[in-house]
Amino acid sequence: MTIRLENLTVKFDERFQLNTINWELAPNQHWVITGTNGSGKSALAAVLASVGESISGTIEGLPAKVGLVSFEAQAELIAAELKKDDADIMDVISVGTPVRDILNAAASNTQLLNELVEKFALTDTLERSFRTLSTGESRKVMLIRALASQPDLLVLDEPFDGLDANTLVMLQQYLASLIETIPMVMVLNRFDEFPDFITHIAYMDHGELKHQINRDDEKAYAELYQLLHLKTSNLQIPAADPDTVIPRLDPEQPLVRLNNITIKYADHKVIDSLDWTIQPNQHWQLSGPNGSGKTALLSLITGDHPQCYVNNVFVFGFQRGSGESIWQIKQFIGYVSTALQWEYRVGTGLRNVIISGFYDSIGLYSKYTDRQREIANQWLALLGMSERADQPFNKLSYGDQRLLLIARAMVKHPPLLILDEPCLGLDDMNRQLVLALIEKICADSETSVIYVNHHPEDQIKGIDNYLALEKH
Structure with missing residues (x-):
């Protein structure tokens, strides 16, 4: 399966669009999309799940079944739950859909679903309303839904956010076990979270796909790491040396x-x-x-x-x-x-x-x-x-x-x-x-x-x- 995006421009709302994207995802490749906040990382990933309005260009080879995990998809699920709350009309308090029903609706393999529920330690939450879950628990539900659907492509937008340390390690190991059968595209900010099986990296900036590198290219990988470090680091400009004093200027005068x-x-x-x-x-x-x-x-x-x-x-x-x-x-x-x-x-x-x-x-x-x-x-x-x-x-x-x-x-x-x-x-x-x-x-x-x-x-x-x- 090869996915090709050629000169693709996609509009998401009045404020943001992806511009002239040229990208090819070949078989046996696993990608990370990275970049700064607002660069278009999540938008590019969402395009692979047929999200957004195509303005020009083409996209070919998208598989029929894409497993998507993202904050936006999670928000849509919560919004759908809220719509079911007709308390004003029904004169009852809606408790929302149980986790079990949400998972069963997406699963194509019951045995796989049960294994994933156990792996993610969600057995005790199956009868609870999805809306009552913690951030980490709801993230686990989104991951199980995507994995249990047995997709042809996995698109995971910041899949490790909100997970405890043990679950994070387990998820990385489980994803590594799938690399021979399911291609993956991840959106990640942190270089130290890149799984070892990632083969290629895409760098987004202002809605454009600026760089595509092979992870084995050590020079390009080091430069991309440094760029992301400078763009996203919380480090600030170091202070001056108090003993190396430049004479003070009058702040009221122009330089x-x-x-x-x-x-x-x-x-x-x-x-x-x-x-x-x-x-x-x-x-x-x-x-x-x-x-x-x-x-x-x-x-x-x-x-x-x-x-x-x-x-x-x-x-x-x-x-x-x-x-x-x-x-x-x-x-x-x-x-x-x-x-x-x-x-x-x-x-x-x-x-x-x-x-x-x-x-x-x-x-x-x-x-x-x-x-x-x-x-x-x-x-x-x-x-x-x-x-x-x-x-x-x-x-x-x-x-x-x-x-x-x-x-x-x-x-x-x-x-x-x-x-x-x-x-x-x-x-x-x-x-x-x-x-x-x-x-x-x-x-x-x-x-x-x-x-x-x-x-x-x-x-x-x-x-x-x-x-x-x-x-x-």
Whole structure:
């Protein structure tokens, strides 16, 4: 049995739909669908049970009998029970349908049903109303219904939620015993719950099927684990080191104010009469075609452009040209670019790369404190890299290097973090890793972010100010 979804768009309500899904489930494959909350995991699983309104595309090979376990299916069963309660008309109190009747209605094999009831320790609940069960008990009923129907396909949406430890182990073992006869698709958030028999993983994001990987592909599996870790982890941005103090800025003043800025080379104006103000805790996306002046504009802020002295540039309380040094400016800025990554060609360990951010050095040449080491460890935990703390930086993938350099730039909690095309040169998985980290920084820190990119699809939640430059 092969199930094919080709260019499939499915609408579920006014607020959500799956878009252009291309997916093939071949024989002997068992899939996990994962992603963040609201990404479309449950919706994709529900499509396999013929839920949703197909707008375009095709789906072929769906089996006749699909065993579905989900919170939505459970809610529908409870809603059906509530409809039976006509107490106002009948002048009686409805007790609801007994568990036994609900199970018998779905079972195609009485002997199998009895075995499952015993396995799930539900014998004592058979005469009780389904509506009176606890969350865990009602979950067990849903699982037994699906399994006892002897389906051609099992679709299990978070099947382990609400189960006690013993039942969870039993269920995993029982599902493992079925893999030769029943293909399975599970929706799971936690990587540590993925059963050993899972062969493939689908990653959903904003209603789109972004990644499909073979579990045996160790590199792709590790990257997907890291992406989900960044997207769903409760870890927050580590605090700054109280002993590495950046001078306090006036919160009433803007971080950056550029008035009537013009940058020109000979007679050619790259930027003409531009005003731009960046307030504390504002996040900006800067875009524009090649040659529109993005890099020149950033170098005015950092103090690296010679024309900053002939323009009206106010940064971090300094009027440029009033006697301040470039290092007085740069202490307030974290900067990440492809050029920096080219320069950072050292073999020091990952922990040391992050610590080097305290000293603005490429490599680490100073004795660090225990507190700085602990903060670096917290950043590694956030990135899902704790076990690689002593791995050489120059042995990392290109995408992981970019993540480390962003952490290095953030370790001092600068008032301003400039990310100059941080996704340049990254494949899709690493691009999403970097975007996830930037999103976390925007949500969990007081650092203002300037995010430079060319691609409108690389939007970041939390960035709601936009400056688009035009080529003159």
